[in-house]
Amino acid sequence: MPLPTTSLTSGASVPVLGQGTWKMGERRERFAEEVAALRLGIELGMTLIDTAEMYASGGAERVVGEAIAGRRDDVFIVSKVLPSNASRAATIRACEASLSRLGTERIDLYLLHWRGGVPLAETVEAFETLKSSGKIGDWGVSNFDVEDMEELMALTAGSAVAANQVLYHLGARGIDLDLLPWQRKRGIPLMAYSPLGEGDLARNSRLAAVAERHAATPAQVALAWTLRGDGVIAIPKASRAEHVRDNRAAADLRLTAEDIAEIDAAFPPPHRKKPLEMI
Numbered sequence: 001m002p003l004p005t006t007s008l009t010s011g012a013s014v015p016v017l018g019q020g021t022w023k024m025g026e027r028r029e030r031f032a033e034e035v036a037a038l039r040l041g042i043e044l045g046m047t048l049i050d051t052a053e054m055y056a057s058g059g060a061e062r063v064v065g066e067a068i069a070g071r072r073d074d075v076f077i078v079s080k081v082l083p084s085n086a087s088r089a090a091t092i093r094a095c096e097a098s099l100s101r102l103g104t105e106r107i108d109l110y111l112l113h114w115r116g117g118v119p120l121a122e123t124v125e126a127f128e129t130l131k132s133s134g135k136i137g138d139w140g141v142s143n144f145d146v147e148d149m150e151e152l153m154a155l156t157a158g159s160a161v162a163a164n165q166v167l168y169h170l171g172a173r174g175i176d177l178d179l180l181p182w183q184r185k186r187g188i189p190l191m192a193y194s195p196l197g198e199g200d201l202a203r204n205s206r207l208a209a210v211a212e213r214h215a216a217t218p219a220q221v222a223l224a225w226t227l228r229g230d231g232v233i234a235i236p237k238a239s240r241a242e243h244v245r246d247n248r249a250a251a252d253l254r255l256t257a258e259d260i261a262e263i264d265a266a267f268p269p270p271h272r273k274k275p276l277e278m279i
């Protein structure tokens with residue numbers, strides 16, 4: 001069964017389940033396994049791959065470059081510029097360096113990794129230049145809370161933002177109260193990073209109880225929970241083949257009202273606004 005898809009604000013269609021790459025490319029002896037994991041994920045339909053210039057100082061982009069060699073048209077590449085590189089000229093240079101490491105002529109979605117000292121308008125201008133030259137397809141942001149998004153949307157071309165990537169998992173669900181409904185109302189997809197709580201949720205006993213009813217794993221329950229509503233794209237990172245397969249199957253898991261109630265009891269929904277969490 002093909003993975004369900006969602007649309008970016010530009011209309012581009014992407015699968016709701018992709019693959020993360022943080023901590024890939026750090027060790028030469030793991031390179032082949034990481035490339036193989038990403039390739040398996042692509043074969044299983046998780047064709048959206050999230051990376052960043054920051055990860056392993058470009059090493060993760062090199063892993064992605066190897067994994068997508070010969071299959072560029074099958075994948076949707078997301079990468080990110082560091083805030084320290086987000087000025088008008090440095091953004092262009094950073095993007096070109098990422099393109100070279102990725103071995104491609106286009107990044108499909110290019111994100112500002114988090115807000116830094118450079119005025120947002122300047123970064124947006126650089127993103128629009130990159131878009132006009134075809135070096136990126138769309139641009140977006142990461143680690144932006146509601147106020148940051150409002151500031152962005154008020155800028156010329158700010159409403160072209162294609163997605164916002166933020167921390168979202170059962171142990172960090174503050175955005176259920178504000179940012180997630182805010183983005184849904186405006187049709188701006190939310191990319192959920194660390195959807196497995198960096199692996200902790202895969203070992204959670206409360207999720208294991210829910211998983212047992214579905215002959216599933218706690219990791220699959222955590223991912224299915226993240227994907228329970230519209231407009232969310234989850235990007236778990238897996239460098240082991242069995243984890244990649246497990247994650248792909250999570251998209252087919254439907255949680256019942258009983259499951260959701262049990263999960264809410266273990267991981268209570270937010271009642272009060274909290275600042276956006278990030279790692």
Ligand code: NAP
Nearest residue numbers: 020021022193194195196197198199202236237238239240
């Ligand atoms: P994560 O995806 O929540 O968890 C990754 C960990 O879970 C790895 O140790 C992985 O092990 C393990 N795992 C994966 N699938 C599993 C399964 N089915 N069962 C058991 N364990 C499993 O954490 P993350 O890497 O922090 O987040 C995902 C991606 O989001 C990142 O890789 C990155 O692309 C992005 N991200 C973005 C930001 C940002 O600021 N924008 C910040 C953090 C992360 P193995 O690798 O051994 O398979």
